[in-house]
Every structure is written in C-alpha cells, then in structure tokens.
Amino acid sequence: MHIKKIVLLSALVIVAFKSQAQKSEHLIPKDAVTVFSINNINLFQKISLDDLISYDFMEEVHQELFDGSTSGSTLKDSGLDFDQKLNVFYGKANKSEISGFTFGIKNEANLFKVFDDFDLLEDMSKNGVKVYGSFFNNLIIKGNNALLIRVEPTMEYINQVTDSIWYARGNESPFGYFEEDVESDEETILNEEVYEEDENIENETEEQLFPEASEDPNVKNYYELRDSIQLIIQEGQLDAILKELLEKNINLANSDVRFAELLTHNSEGVFYMDNARNIDKSNGLWYFQTVLPSLYKDIQELYNGNVILGDLYLKDQKVEVDIVAQYGRGLGEIYNEMNDSKFDKNILKYIPNNSSGYFSYNVNLRKAYEKAYEIIMPILNQEKNAQIAMNVLTIELLNEFINKDALFGTYKGSMFGSFNGFKKIKTKKIEFFYDENTFEYGERVAEAEEDMPIFTYGITIDRDDIPEKILNHFGRLTSKIQNKGKYWVFENAILDAAPLYMINRNGLFILTNDEDLAVNHADGYGKEKLNKKAAKRAKKSGFMYANINVAQTIDRFPMDILNDRQNEMIQTLKGKSGNLELLSSKTSVKQTEFKLEYTYQGTDPSGKHLLDLINSLYIVTK
Amino acid sequence: MKKNILLLIVLVFSLSSCIEILDDLTIHNDGSGTLRYNINLSSSKIKVNSILALDSLDGKKVPSIEEIKGKVQQFIKVLDAQSGISNVKVEENYTDYIFKFSCDFSNVLLLQEGLKQTVTAMTKEKNIQELDHNWLSWDGTKLSRSIPSISKAKVNELKQSDLDLLKTGTYTSISRFDRAVEKFDNSTAILSKSKQAVMVKTDTYSLRENQDVLENVIYLISNKN
Numbered sequence: 001m002h003i004k005k006i007v008l009l010s011a012l013v014i015v016a017f018k019s020q021a022q023k024s025e026h027l028i029p030k031d032a033v034t035v036f037s038i039n040n041i042n043l044f045q046k047i048s049l050d051d052l053i054s055y056d057f058m059e060e061v062h063q064e065l066f067d068g069s070t071s072g073s074t075l076k077d078s079g080l081d082f083d084q085k086l087n088v089f090y091g092k093a094n095k096s097e098i099s100g101f102t103f104g105i106k107n108e109a110n111l112f113k114v115f116d117d118f119d120l121l122e123d124m125s126k127n128g129v130k131v132y133g134s135f136f137n138n139l140i141i142k143g144n145n146a147l148l149i150r151v152e153p154t155m156e157y158i159n160q161v162t163d164s165i166w167y168a169r170g171n172e173s174p175f176g177y178f179e180e181d182v183e184s185d186e187e188t189i190l191n192e193e194v195y196e197e198d199e200n201i202e203n204e205t206e207e208q209l210f211p212e213a214s215e216d217p218n219v220k221n222y223y224e225l226r227d228s229i230q231l232i233i234q235e236g237q238l239d240a241i242l243k244e245l246l247e248k249n250i251n252l253a254n255s256d257v258r259f260a261e262l263l264t265h266n267s268e269g270v271f272y273m274d275n276a277r278n279i280d281k282s283n284g285l286w287y288f289q290t291v292l293p294s295l296y297k298d299i300q301e302l303y304n305g306n307v308i309l310g311d312l313y314l315k316d317q318k319v320e321v322d323i324v325a326q327y328g329r330g331l332g333e334i335y336n337e338m339n340d341s342k343f344d345k346n347i348l349k350y351i352p353n354n355s356s357g358y359f360s361y362n363v364n365l366r367k368a369y370e371k372a373y374e375i376i377m378p379i380l381n382q383e384k385n386a387q388i389a390m391n392v393l394t395i396e397l398l399n400e401f402i403n404k405d406a407l408f409g410t411y412k413g414s415m416f417g418s419f420n421g422f423k424k425i426k427t428k429k430i431e432f433f434y435d436e437n438t439f440e441y442g443e444r445v446a447e448a449e450e451d452m453p454i455f456t457y458g459i460t461i462d463r464d465d466i467p468e469k470i471l472n473h474f475g476r477l478t479s480k481i482q483n484k485g486k487y488w489v490f491e492n493a494i495l496d497a498a499p500l501y502m503i504n505r506n507g508l509f510i511l512t513n514d515e516d517l518a519v520n521h522a523d524g525y526g527k528e529k530l531n532k533k534a535a536k537r538a539k540k541s542g543f544m545y546a547n548i549n550v551a552q553t554i555d556r557f558p559m560d561i562l563n564d565r566q567n568e569m570i571q572t573l574k575g576k577s578g579n580l581e582l583l584s585s586k587t588s589v590k591q592t593e594f595k596l597e598y599t600y601q602g603t604d605p606s607g608k609h610l611l612d613l614i615n616s617l618y619i620v621t622k
Numbered sequence: 623m624k625k626n627i628l629l630l631i632v633l634v635f636s637l638s639s640c641i642e643i644l645d646d647l648t649i650h651n652d653g654s655g656t657l658r659y660n661i662n663l664s665s666s667k668i669k670v671n672s673i674l675a676l677d678s679l680d681g682k683k684v685p686s687i688e689e690i691k692g693k694v695q696q697f698i699k700v701l702d703a704q705s706g707i708s709n710v711k712v713e714e715n716y717t718d719y720i721f722k723f724s725c726d727f728s729n730v731l732l733l734q735e736g737l738k739q740t741v742t743a744m745t746k747e748k749n750i751q752e753l754d755h756n757w758l759s760w761d762g763t764k765l766s767r768s769i770p771s772i773s774k775a776k777v778n779e780l781k782q783s784d785l786d787l788l789k790t791g792t793y794t795s796i797s798r799f800d801r802a803v804e805k806f807d808n809s810t811a812i813l814s815k816s817k818q819a820v821m822v823k824t825d826t827y828s829l830r831e832n833q834d835v836l837e838n839v840i841y842l843i844s845n846k847n
Contacts, residue, residue: 425668427665427667427668428664429664429665429667429718430662430664430718430720431642431662431664431665432642432644432660432662432794434821436814436815437814437815437816438814438815438816438818438819439796439798439814439819439821441644441646443720448664448665450640450665450666450667450668450669452668494668495667495668495671495672495675496667496671496717497667497668497671498668
C-alpha cells in the first residue's frame with residue numbers, strides 16, 4: 001500500500017513536472033527583465049497578423065513576419081496553441097540584449113507557413129528540441145512550445161573585445177586616419193546621405209573610410225574583425241542562454257518566485273519588470289561599477305527587491321491594469337516618507353471641469369529628503385574615495401547651513417497640471433500692404449492670432465513671499481515682467497511670442513499660458529471647477545492621480561514638444577476614444593499599488609484594446 | 623547639406639497655413655530685370671520657434687538658426703557666381719521670420735538657368751525634374767509666367783487635414799514693366815493704376831486645388847512709339 005502510494009505520487013510528480021516543463025512560460029530565459037504574459041490569447045484570434053506585427057513589441061520579429069507570408073492571415077491560422085500563454089520578453093545585460101517571445105504550438109506545419117524563412121540548425125531529437133535559425137532570429141521548438149529569440153551583443157562589449165584583439169596584434173588606432181577628413185558629426189551624416197546617392201562620391205568615400213589595416217588581403221581590417229567578433233559573441237551568448245534554458249532547465253519562472261506567483265493569476269495578462277536588474281544594467285552607472293565598486297554594491301542593495309508586477313483585466317468596454325510597485329527596505333522607507341502627504345484641495349479650484357487631461361502628485365519632499373539623508377549618507381560616509389568624501393562634506397555643510405524650512409516651504413514637492421485644449425492667443429505679425437497705383441509694398445505691424453495648447457502647472461507652496469520677492473526684483477530689471485495685482489505676467493516668455501502668467505495665491509504658485517485663468521479666475525474657476533465626483537476620485541487616490549480624455553488630449557496634443565520616445569508612446573494611443581485614469585494606493589514601506597483604467601467606446605474587438613495597452617506599457621518599460 | 627535644404631523647404635511648406643509669399647518680378651524693355659522673393663512667417667512665430675526648438679521633425683534634423691544663416695550665405699555666394707546674375711541679396715529677420723531675397727538678371731533664361739544651377743549645387747542632386755520646367759518666358763512684348771514646379775510639387779504634398787488652415791496663407795505674384803500693359807489672360811489678375819504692374823493673389827488652399835491659378839500671359843503695348 002505504502003509503496004503503491006509512493007509510486008503514484010512519483011508518477012504525479014513526474015506528470016506535473018512534465019506538464020510544467022511543457023508550458024510556454026518555461027522557455028523564458030532568466031535574463032529577461034521585462035515580460036508580458038498574455039493568458040487569454042483567444043482574444044487575439046480575430047486580429048490579423050499584419051495588424052499584430054505592426055505593434056512595437058513585435059518589432060524584433062518584424063523581419064520574419066513582414067515579408068508577405070502573413071498577408072491576409074490571422075493569428076488563428078498561424079498554428080499557435082490558444083490554450084497556452086503568449087509571453088513577450090526583453091532584457092538588457094552588460095554584454096547583450098535579448099528579446100523575443102514564447103508560445104504554445106498546435107500545428108507546426110501552419111507555424112512554418114508564417115515563419116517560412118527559418119532553416120533547421122540543430123536537431124536534438126533526444127531532448128525533444130529543434131533549433132531553427134533565420135538571418136535575424138532563432139526559433140527553438142521544445143515539444144509543443146516555441147521560443148523565438150534574438151540575442152544582440154551590446155556595441156560597447158563588441159568594441160571592447162575588438163579593441164583588445166586589434167591592439168594585441170600590434171595594430172595602430174584605426175580611427176586616427178579620419179581626423180583630418182571629418183569636419184563634424186553632422187557633416188559625416190550628411191556625407192553619408194550624399195554618397196548613397198552619388199556613385200563617384202561613394203567610391204571615393206569608401207576608399208577613405210575603410211583603410212586596409214594591412215597590405216595582406218588575408219588579414220582583416222578593423223571593421224571586418226569587429227563583424228567577426230560580433231558574430232562569435234552572438235553565437236556564444238545564444239549558446240549559453242540555450243544551454244541554461246534547455247539543458248539546465250533554468251528559466252525566469254523557476255528563478256524568480258515573484259514571477260512564478262504572477263503566472264498563477266487568472267487575469268487576461270500579467271507583466272513583470274525587475275527594476276533592480278534594470279538599475280544593475282543601467283549604462284549610467286558604469287562609472288560606479290568600474291571606479292567605485294563598493295559604492296555601486298551599496299546602491300545595488302538599495303534597489304534590491306525593486307520590481308513592478310501587474311495584471312491586465314478585460315471588462316465590458318474597459319481594460320483595467322493593476323500594478324504593484326514593490327521596493328526593497330531602503331527605498332521603501334524613502335518612498336513611504338515621501339508619499340506621506342496630504343492632498344492639497346486648493347488645486348481642484350484651478351482645474352476646469354472641461355479639462356481634457358489633468359494630474360495631481362502629492363509628495364512630502366522634506367520627509368523624503370530627511371529619510372534619504374538618513375539612509376544614503378551612511379553609505380556615502382563609508383567610502384574612502386576623496387571625491388566622494390568632498391561631496392559628503394559639501395552635502396553635510398549644506399544640510400547644516402541651508403534654511404530647510406524656507407526651501408521646502410517654497411517647494412514642498414506636490415504639484416498638479418492640466419491640459420485644457422487649444423485657444424487662440426493674441427500675437428503680433430508683420431503684413432505687407434500694397435500701393436494701388438504701383439503695387440509697391442511696405443510692411444506694417446498687425447494683430448494676429450495663433451492656436452496654442454493651453455497648459456497649467458502649479459506647485460503647493462507655504463512661503464508665497466519668496467516667489468513674490470523674486471518676481472519683484474525681476475520686475476525692476478525688465479519691463480517684460482509686470483505685476484497685475486492678482487497675477488504676474490511675463491511678456492513673450494513662451495517661444496518669444498506668447499505671455500506666461502504666474503498666479504501666487506491660495507498656497508499655490510501657478511504657471512500658465514491661459515490668459516482667461518489669470519485674468520478672470522486667479523482665485524479659481526468657482527462653479528466651473530472640476531465636478532465633485534471627479535474631485536473626489538482625485539482626492540481619494542494616493543500620492544498620484546491622472547485623468548485623460550484620450551480623444552481630446554492625445555489626438556490634439558502638440559507632438560512637436562515631445563521627444564522621440566514620448567512621441568512614440570503617445571502615437572500608440574492616437575485615434576482612440578475613451579478615458580484613461582490612473583489611481584494609486586497609500587504607499588507602505590513594501591509597496592505602492594496603482595490602478596490604470598482605460599474605458600473606451602467603439603466596436604474594435606476588446607483584444608485590440610488590450611494589445612494597444614500592452615504596446616504602450618512595452619514602450620514605457622523598454 | 624541636401625538634408626538641410628530639403629528640411630528648409632519642408633519647414634516653409636509645413637507652415638503654408640500661415641505663410642505669406644510674395645514674388646515680384648520686374649522686366650525692363652531690354653529683357654533684364656530684378657526678381658524679389660519674400661517669405662513672411664511672422665504670423666506663425668510660435669510654431670516656427672517651437673519647431674526650431676526641436677532636435678528633429680519627422681525624423682529629420684532641424685537646423686539651428688546659425689546653420690540656416692550659413693546655408694543662406696552659401697546660396698548667395700553660389701547664385702552670385704552664376705552667369706547673368708548679379709547683386710544677390712538676402713535680408714534675414716529671425717525675430718519675425720521674414721526673408722527677402724532679391725537679385726538682378728540680364729535675361730530671364732539666365733535667371734532660370736542660374737537658379738537651377740544653384741539649387742543643383744546646393745542639393746548635390748543632378749536630376750531634379752521640377753527644375754527643368756521653365757516658368758518664365760519673355761519676347762519683348764509678351765511675358766508668360768507661372769510659379770516654379772518645385773513650389774507646385776511641395777504645395778501638392780500638403781496634408782488634407784491642413785486644408786482649412788491653408789486658406790489663411792497667401793501667395794502674391796507681381797509683374798512690373800517699364801511700359802504699360804495692354805492686356806493679360808488671367809482673369810483674377812488686377813492691373814495697377816499706373817498700368818505698369820499686374821498682380822495675382824491667391825491663398826495656399828486655392829493654389830493646392832488649382833496649381834495654374836497663378837499662371838498669366840501679359841501683353842505690353844508696343845514700344846515702337
């Protein structure tokens with residue numbers, strides 16, 4: 001009986017282990033830092049593959065799919081197993097970047113109709129593993145699961161190895177040759193543009209830019225050497241990842257319990273971002289890594305446990321995202337103090353009820369400063385480095401001498417902002433006028449109007465006398481700054497054409513380009529202020545709240561003022577209708593919870609809305 | 623350099639909704655003359671300033687004012703060296719964004735050839751088809767004129783969504799002579815009281831809809847008297 005039980009249990013364990021090993025999420029490499037795992041991919045059955053590959057999170061496999069082979073097909077035709085999760089992952093380590101996705105397979109023949117450029121590289125039938133390769137990516141099939149992966153060694157690492165070999169061979173710097181020819185970076189770029197289109201110049205430039213390192217044609221020049229090294233490193237890194245994943249069975253799900261727990265959720269999708277490893281791999285910290293390794297280790301410890309976990313739920317005309325930002329002890333204590341701030345009701349007066357988008361952010365900068373001082377200074381104090389010691393001394397002296405009541409009374413840390421659409425603002429223009437007799441013309445100044453996005457930004461302030469003092473002094477220096485009683489105006493402050501208004505009242509210091517707010521509503525919008533229901537939601541939210549009418553804000557937002565990355569993010573939401581709302585919970589030393597709700601109208605399938613949101617999150621987190 | 627020139631063109635035409643363009647051609651009896659070309663962006667100062675504050679627009683690098691100044695000087699230098707063209711000047715106003723170009727020419731063929739050579743040299747592109755189009759001809763009593771094809775091509779590229787705004791942009795074309803005008807073909811053109819100048823004015827919307835709207839053949843009275 002006892003033996004029977006053991007055998008039965010063993011069989012169960014084996015079956016459980018086997019079934020677990022067969023899931024698509026168990027092919028996610030442990031080096032993945034960001035993962036989107038979509039539990040219910042049935043939602044995507046009707047989405048065309050052409051639509052799917054247009055998403056940014058599909059960019060790594062774009063080349064495989066966007067070759068006409070997918071035209072007119074849907075995900076349903078691609079051989080995917082819709083009972084399994086689809087997992088998209090990305091990770092950046094010091095030496096490489098990895099990206100890709102894992103999924104279950106129902107029909108391998110159909111799958112290869114989509115992935116029609118892959119050749120079989122290795123058949124490890126004994127392990128049930130087949131490795132395929134294309135020009136860009138590798139496809140690994142293990143049982144009924146697949147991993148599509150791209151491994152790219154970082155250029156820094158490739159250059160480091162190339163330089164090491166190049167100089168060890170006794171070569172001279174390959175770059176000195178260029179110095180005389182290159183005028184500036186910009187000119188180099190422009191010349192590249194030219195030689196692409198002009199054959200003669202192209203030949204001439206090629207000769208100049210790619211000097212032979214040696215007279216011997218069998219010896220590689222610097223760039224050829226670098227290409228070879230890149231290939232070797234890439235192969236080596238892929239090999240190491242696959243060995244770890246397929247031979248040692250080490251993957252993210254069995255390496256990180258937080259991710260493993262997340263995978264048990266019943267939501268439509270989950271996401272995971274290990275901020276601690278993001279920090280670890282951040283290029284900005286290379287100085288600490290190399291020059292001050294002990295300080296780097298301390299900073300790293302501060303970030304330990306810093307992870308963002310989320311669930312995506314699909315409801316009727318609504319997508320909800322529950323996000324938990326978990327912290328390590330040190331950072332958690334700082335955030336806990338920072339977010340221990342009372343909501344400033346005054347800001348509600350300055351958000352009009354018809355605002356297209358607004359946010360509030362309530363933090364206590366003084367408490368955060370004091371906690372950060374308490375936690376970070378002992379770490380810095382341990383350092384024996386002269387520069388750090390001088391910095392520590394400076395910070396300690398400033399801490400003693402600076403009037404912190406005045407500083408944090410002027411900037412407490414809480415703020416709000418709103419985007420209130422476009423308004424016509426008055427400007428001056430020059431126009432030509434003509435003499436009827438000769439059509440000779442002259443110039444005259446005339447009134448003009450230009451459309452301008454209307455923004456309001458304000459901070460909570462206790463010491464309103466300080467900005468008043470500054471503005472009074474500047475007002476004496478330039479006639480452009482004028483005191484208008486309830487507000488100040490700075491003529492032509494915005495793009496040398498439009499005025500900026502400053503309102504220093506009711507415990508707030510507000511900057512706006514909205515003349516109506518300054519002139520007619522310096523004490524708030526009165527009855528036109530944000531309605532009670534909306535105000536209550538903002539007040540009830542923790543340290544952060546945002547509400548955006550997507551159609552009115554995103555579609556009309558002046559994209560010109562955003563950088564490329566922000567632009568990319570906003571573009572993903574363009575053309576949508578509905579509302580985005582971000583709420584946060586009270587922060588504890590362990591975590592803060594956020595809730596993002598996206599309500600939408602329209603007939604687009606819910607899966608498409610979910611994909612849109614995943615795409616936005618992917619861009620934000622990548 | 624090509625990028626910069628193209629970006630300048632894109633910049634100008636992306637602001638067509640609020641641009642004022644004036645081309646003013648004087649033809650003397652001997653066929654010589656003066657071309658003045660003014661671009662006025664003063665009613666779009668905010669937009670111009672916001673674009674110039676960017677690093678890139680639509681994936682192309684936005685030039686700094688210093689770079690624009692450098693290109694303008696280069697344009698002057700190259701055009702001034704062309705046969706039959708002299709006295710090239712460009713007045714640049716970077717406060718209100720008004721640019722006034724003028725040059726003298728000995729005949730309209732050399733003017734067109736000079737402009738073509740200059741644009742080709744600046745862009746380093748050999749085959750710009752739009753430059754092959756002759757937009758001016760003069761036989762001593764008759765002037766046929768339109769606007770350069772390159773301007774037409776750029777107006778054509780404007781977005782449908784900008785159509786309403788385009789109605790506020792203007793393009794004015796003036797032709798001046800030493801003697802009186804007898805008649806002209808373009809029914810929207812007007813004659814000055816002195817009878818020695820003809821003006822055609824349109825908005826950028828109409829120009830987009832009908833790119834021949836500025837075409838005109840102007841006949842002068844005989845100068846045998």
